[in-house]
Amino acid sequence: MATLSTGKSCFRHRWQIAFVFAFFLGALLPISTTWSAEKKSSAVDLRGTWEVSWRGARDTYTGTLTVLEKLDANIFSGTLLIINSRGERLTQDAILHVNGKSITINCSNASKSPYYSDNFYVTLDGKVMTGHSVDSAGQMGSSIKFLKR
Numbered sequence: 013m014a015t016l017s018t019g020k021s022c023f024r025h026r027w028q029i030a031f032v033f034a035f036f037l038g039a040l041l042p043i044s045t046t047w048s049a050e051k052k053s054s055a056v057d058l059r060g061t062w063e064v065s066w067r068g069a070r071d072t073y074t075g076t077l078t079v080l081e082k083l084d085a086n087i088f089s090g091t092l093l094i095i096n097s098r099g100e101r102l103t104q105d106a107i108l109h110v111n112g113k114s115i116t117i118n119c120s121n122a123s124k125s126p127y128y129s130d131n132f133y134v135t136l137d138g139k140v141m142t143g144h145s146v147d148s149a150g151q152m153g154s155s156i157k158f159l160k161r
Contacts, residue, residue, distance in 0.1 A: 056110060056136060057082065058079045058088050058108055058110070058115070059079045059080065059081070059082060059088065060078075060079060060160055060161065061076055061077070061078050061079075061160070061161045062076065062077040062078075062079070062141070062158040062159060062160050062161070063075075063076060063158070063159045063160075063161060064076060064077055064092070064094060064156070064157070064158055065156070065157045065159075066094065066145065066153060066155070066156040066157070067153055067154045067155050067156070068130075068145060068147075068151075068153035069145075069147065069151035069152055069153050070151070071096045071097050071098075072096070072097050073094040073095060073096050073097075074094070074095050075092065075093045075094035075095050076092075076093050077090060077091075077092050077093075077106060077117070077158055078090050078091050078092075078093075079106075079108060083107075086109060086110040086111065087107065087108065087109055087110070088107070088108040088110070089105070089106065089107055089108070090105075090106045090108070091103055091104070091105060091106060092104045092105075092106045092117075092119055092130070100124075101123075102122060102123055102124050102127065103122070103123040104119035104120060104121060104122050104123070104129060104130065105119065105120050105121045106118070106119050107119075107120075110136075113135050113136045113137070114133075114134075114135060114136075115132075115133075115134050115135070115136055115141060116131065116132070116133055116134075117130075117131065117132040117134065118131050119131065119132075128147035128148045128149040128151065129147065129148045130145055130146075130147050130148075131145065131146050131147065131148070132144070132145050132156055133145075133146070134156065134158065139159065139160035140157065140158070140159055140160070141157070141158040142155070142156070142157050142158075143155075143156055144156060
């Protein structure tokens, strides 16, 4: 009883409890950070060929998006080939940025001049991406659909 009245024993138990808590926290922290790092880097793999059906601001288009390379956990590169309603073909380089199910496709280096580069804002649902387009001049296309082959 004398040790309780001085408070030394209670103080010692608090340190023991704090030590045990810190030990378990230190043991669990690496597991939780490893799990979250794996979760962030497990983006979908968009590589392959996608059929394109697009109603742009001034015309309708068909074609293919070929995703060639995974540059980073959430960034891919490829090429977009589109054919307008008159049969004219155009290619552009494409960079795809993945953020969960939202994907932004930024195109550049059009094979024809003058041409405003296209940007697509789509949502991934299985093997289908749907959304809309806005070119570099601000013209908005009403719908686009990419279907993975």
